[in-house]
Amino acid sequence: MAYVAIADRDAHLHDPQTFIEKYIWSQDHKVIAIQYGSVAIFVGLIALVLSLLMRLEIGFPDTFRFITPYNYYQFVTMHGMIMVIYLLTALFLGGFGNYLIPLMCGARDMVFPYMNMLSFWVYLLSVIVLLTSFFVPGGPTGAGWTLYPPQTVLEGTPGADWGIVLMLGSLAIFIVAFTMGGLNYVTTVLQARCRGMTLMRMPLSVWGIFVATILGLLAFPALLVAAIMMLLDRLIGTSFFMPALLSLGETSTHNGGSPILFQHLFWFFGHPEVYIVALPAFGIVSDLLSTHARKNIFGYRMMVWAIVAIGALSFVVWAHHMYVSGMNPYFGFFFATTTLIIAVPTAIKVYNWVLTLWRANIQVNTPNLFAIGFIFTFVHGGLTGLFLGNVTVDLPLSDTYFVIGHFHMVMGVSPVMVLFGAIYHWFPKITGKMPNEFLGRVHFWMTFLGTYAIYLPMHYLGILGMPRRYYAYGNTAFIPGSAQAVNEAITIAAIVVATAQVIFLINVFYSLRKGKPAGQNPWNATTLEWQTPQTPPVHGNWGPKLPVVYRWAYDYSVPGEAKDFVPQNEPPKGHQTSLG
Amino acid sequence: MFPAMVIAILTAITAWWLLVQRLREKPWMKQGVVPTSQETVFSSAPKIGLWVFLAVVSSLFGLFSSAYVMRLHDAHGEITTWAPIVKPSLLWLNTTVLVLASGAMQIARNRVDRDDFGGVRVYFSVAGVLTVLFLAGQVLAWRQVAAAGNYGPGNPAFAFFILITAVHGIHLIGGMFVLARTIARVWRGADKLAVVTRSRLRMSVQLCTTYWHWLLLIWLGLFALLLST
Numbered sequence: 121m122a123y124v125a126i127a128d129r130d131a132h133l134h135d136p137q138t139f140i141e142k143y144i145w146s147q148d149h150k151v152i153a154i155q156y157g158s159v160a161i162f163v164g165l166i167a168l169v170l171s172l173l174m175r176l177e178i179g180f181p182d183t184f185r186f187i188t189p190y191n192y193y194q195f196v197t198m199h200g201m202i203m204v205i206y207l208l209t210a211l212f213l214g215g216f217g218n219y220l221i222p223l224m225c226g227a228r229d230m231v232f233p234y235m236n237m238l239s240f241w242v243y244l245l246s247v248i249v250l251l252t253s254f255f256v257p258g259g260p261t262g263a264g265w266t267l268y269p270p271q272t273v274l275e276g277t278p279g280a281d282w283g284i285v286l287m288l289g290s291l292a293i294f295i296v297a298f299t300m301g302g303l304n305y306v307t308t309v310l311q312a313r314c315r316g317m318t319l320m321r322m323p324l325s326v327w328g329i330f331v332a333t334i335l336g337l338l339a340f341p342a343l344l345v346a347a348i349m350m351l352l353d354r355l356i357g358t359s360f361f362m363p364a365l366l367s368l369g370e371t372s373t374h375n376g377g378s379p380i381l382f383q384h385l386f387w388f389f390g391h392p393e394v395y396i397v398a399l400p401a402f403g404i405v406s407d408l409l410s411t412h413a414r415k416n417i418f419g420y421r422m423m424v425w426a427i428v429a430i431g432a433l434s435f436v437v438w439a440h441h442m443y444v445s446g447m448n449p450y451f452g453f454f455f456a457t458t459t460l461i462i463a464v465p466t467a468i469k470v471y472n473w474v475l476t477l478w479r480a481n482i483q484v485n486t487p488n489l490f491a492i493g494f495i496f497t498f499v500h501g502g503l504t505g506l507f508l509g510n511v512t513v514d515l516p517l518s519d520t521y522f523v524i525g526h527f528h529m530v531m532g533v534s535p536v537m538v539l540f541g542a543i544y545h546w547f548p549k550i551t552g553k554m555p556n557e558f559l560g561r562v563h564f565w566m567t568f569l570g571t572y573a574i575y576l577p578m579h580y581l582g583i584l585g586m587p588r589r590y591y592a593y594g595n596t597a598f599i600p601g602s603a604q605a606v607n608e609a610i611t612i613a614a615i616v617v618a619t620a621q622v623i624f625l626i627n628v629f630y631s632l633r634k635g636k637p638a639g640q641n642p643w644n645a646t647t648l649e650w651q652t653p654q655t656p657p658v659h660g661n662w663g664p665k666l667p668v669v670y671r672w673a674y675d676y677s678v679p680g681e682a683k684d685f686v687p688q689n690e691p692p693k694g695h696q697t698s699l700g
Numbered sequence: 701m702f703p704a705m706v707i708a709i710l711t712a713i714t715a716w717w718l719l720v721q722r723l724r725e726k727p728w729m730k731q732g733v734v735p736t737s738q739e740t741v742f743s744s745a746p747k748i749g750l751w752v753f754l755a756v757v758s759s760l761f762g763l764f765s766s767a768y769v770m771r772l773h774d775a776h777g778e779i780t781t782w783a784p785i786v787k788p789s790l791l792w793l794n795t796t797v798l799v800l801a802s803g804a805m806q807i808a809r810n811r812v813d814r815d816d817f818g819g820v821r822v823y824f825s826v827a828g829v830l831t832v833l834f835l836a837g838q839v840l841a842w843r844q845v846a847a848a849g850n851y852g853p854g855n856p857a858f859a860f861f862i863l864i865t866a867v868h869g870i871h872l873i874g875g876m877f878v879l880a881r882t883i884a885r886v887w888r889g890a891d892k893l894a895v896v897t898r899s900r901l902r903m904s905v906q907l908c909t910t911y912w913h914w915l916l917l918i919w920l921g922l923f924a925l926l927l928s929t
C-alpha cells in the first residue's frame with residue numbers, strides 16, 4: 121500500500137494569497153521562524169544595551185549620574201531575563217526549531233500550523249507585557265532574574281509595585297506560547313518525518329531541538345507554578361513564599377511562607393532551562409562542523425545518547441544552584457554527584473566534535489569559524505562549571521564574578537557563537553543570498569577575542585572575592601585598585617564587542633539586498649533543507665512530491681563516491697526509485 | 701523530589717525505548733528506504749499532540765502537589781502550625797458528578813465508533829452540563845470552606861485548596877471550549893457529513909474523552925491529597 125506521509129494527508133495546505141496571510145497572520149513555519157527570530161533579536165539588542173549600562177557603572181563608578189542603584193538592579197534583572205528566556209529560548213526553539221524541523225524532516229510544515237501561528241503572537245504579547253514594565257510607576261523589577269522572594273515583593277526592591285506583576289504575567293504568557301510551540305515541534309518530529317527518515321537518520325540539529333523541547337515542556341510548568349504563587353503572594357496576600365518579617369519597621373501580614381520553596385521550584389525549571397538553551401546549540405554545531413569539515417560527525421549514536429542523557433540528568437541537578445541556601449549537606453553531596461555525572465556525556469560530545477575535525481577537510485569560512493569558536497568557549501565555560509559544581513569550592517565562589525564568568529561563557533558566548541554560525545550558515549537558504557564573508561570574519565574575530573577579553577578576567581575577580589550584583593564597590597581592602605582597573609578594561613572590551621555586533625547587522629541587511637545569489641546548496645550539504653526545489657523554499661517546501669530519504673545525514677567524503685557529499689534524498693546506485 | 705523522580709523514571713523509559721531500540725541501528729550503513737509503517741506508534745498527530753499536552757498538564761499538577769507537600773512539612777514546627785481546612789462533603793458530590801461526566805463522554809465515544817452521531821450529541825451535551833455543575837459545585841465548596849473557618853489568604857491550607865482547585869477548573873473550562881465546538885459541529889446534522897468530516901469529528905470526540913478522563917484522574921489524585929492533609 122502506498123505510504124502517504126502525515127504531511128500529505130487531508131486537504132492540501134491552501135496557499136496563502138494576500139500579503140497579510142503570507143507575512144503577518146502566516147501559518148507557514150518559515151515565516152513564523154523569521155517572526156520569532158526578529159522579535160527575539162530586537163529584544164536581545166535591548167538587553168545588550170542594558171548590559172552596556174551595567175558595565176559603564178561598574179567600570180566607571182561615580183561617573184554616570186543617570187545610573188542609580190535603583191536603575192542598576194533593574195538593568196541586571198531585565199538583561200538576564202530577556203537574554204535567557206526571550207532571546208535564547210525563543211530564538212533557538214521558536215526561530216531555528218520552526219525553520220529547521222519541517223525542512224530537515226522532509227515535511228511540508230508543522231503538524232499544527234494554526235497553533236504555531238498563535239504561539240508566535242502570544243510570544244509577542246509576552247514581550248510587549250515585559251517591555252511595558254519599563255513604563256509603569258516604579259519601573260521594571262530589580263530582583264535579579266532569579267526573582268527570589270521575599271525581597272522581590274518587598275518595598276526596598278525596585279519594581280515591587282508593578283514591575284514584578286508585569287514580569288510574572290509576561291512569564292506566564294510566554295509559557296503558554298512555549299507550550300503551543302513545543303507541542304508542534306515534538307509532534308512534528310514524531311509524526312511528520314518523510315518516508316525513509318528514521319529517527320536515527322535525523323540530523324543532530326533536530327535531535328537537539330527535539331530533546332530541548334521535551335525538557336521545556338516538562339520544566340516550564342515549575343516556573344509557572346512559582347510565578348502564579350508569587351503573583352498571589354504579591355496581589356492577594358497569600359504566604360506561599362513570604363515568611364513573617366519586619367520590613368521598614370513594620371511587621372508584614374505574611375506568615376509562614378518558605379522562600380526556599382521558591383528556590384526549589386525556580387531551579388527545578390532553571391537548570392533544565394540552561395540545557396534548553398544548550399542542547400539546540402550542541403545539535404546545530406554538530407551539523408555546522410560536519411558540513412564545513414566535509415566529514416561525518418564522529419560517533420553519531422553517542423551524540424544522540426549524550427543529548428538524551430544530558431536532558432534526563434538535567435532534572436536531577438537543580439540544587440547545585442542552592443548550595444549556599446542552608447540546605448542539608450547530604451543533599452549538596454547528592455547534587456554535586458549528579459552534576460559531575462552530567463559532565464560525562466557533555467565531555468563525550470566535546471571529544472566527538474574535536475574528533476570530527478581531526479584530519480578533516482576543514483573549510484575556513486565564517487560559519488565554521490563560529491563553530492570552532494564554540495568549542496573553545498564551551499570548553500572554557502564547562503571547565504569552570506566543574507569548579508562550581510563541587511560544594512566546597514562553590515561556597516567561596518558563589519555570588520561572585522566567577523559565576524558570572526562561567527555562565528556567560530556557557531550560555532552567553534558559546535550558544536551565541538552557534539547562533540551566529542547558524543545564521544551565517546542558513547542565511548543562503550532563508551534569503552537566497554550569500555552573506556558577505558569579509559564582514560563575517562571581522563565580526564567573528566572581534567566577537568571571539570572580545571568575549572574572552574570580557575569574561576576571562578572575571579574569573580580572577582571572582583577568586584579575589586568580588587561579589588556580583590553590586591552597584592558599587594567603594595574602597596574596600598579586599599577589592600584592590602587593580603580590580604577596579606580590570607573592571608575598566610572589561611567595560612572597554614564590552615563596548616568594542618557590542619559595536620562589533622553592528623557589523624553583523626550591517627552584513628545581514630546589506631547581504632539581503634546586495635548579496636551574491638546563493639543557489640540551491642552553496643555549502644554542498646547533505647541535509648534535506650538544502651535539497652528543496654526552490655531557494656528560498658516556497659510554501660509547502662517540496663513541490664508536488666515529498667522527498668524520500670535513503671541515507672543518514674552525514675555522508676561526507678564517502679570513499680568511492682564521486683563528490684565529497686551525498687544528499688540524504690539521493691538513492692543508492694542502482695536503486696529503483698519506483699513508487700509504492 | 702517527587703516530580704524529579706517521576707520525570708527521571710519517565711525519561712528512563714523513553715530513553716530505553718529510544719536508545720536500546722535505536723542505538724542498535726548503524727545509520728551510516730543502512731541505505732535504501734526503510735518502511736516507516738513501524739516508525740509511528742500512533743498514526744495520528746492530534747493524539748500525540750494531546751498526550752504531550754497531558755504530560756505538560758500532569759507535570760504542572762505534580763509540581764503544585766509537590767509545593768503543597770513541601771509547604772505542609774515546612775509549616776509543622778513553625779510558629780503557625782498547619783491548620784487543615786474543613787473539607788465539605790459537597791466535594792464528594794462534585795467528584796461523583798465529574799465521574800458521571802466522564803462516563804457520559806465515554807458512552808459518547810463508544811457511540812461515535814458506531815457512527816451514532818445522534819447519541820454523541822446527547823451524551824456530549826450531558827457531559828457538558830455535568831461539567832458545568834461540577835464547576836459550580838467547586839465554587840460553592842470554596843464559599844462553604846471560607847465561611848466554615850473564616851480563613852484568610854494567609855492560611856496555607858486554604859490558599860492551596862483554592863489555588864489547586866482553581867487551576868484544575870481552568871483546565872476544565874478550556875476543555876469546555878473544545879467540547880462546545882464539537883457539539884456545535886454534531887448539531888449541524890451529522891448524518892449529512894462527508895466522510896472526512898466524520899472522521900475528524902470522531903477524532904474530536906476521542907480527544908475530548910481522553911482529556912476528560914485524564915482531568916478526572918488528576919482530580920482524584922488532588923482530592924486524595926487534600927483529604928489526607
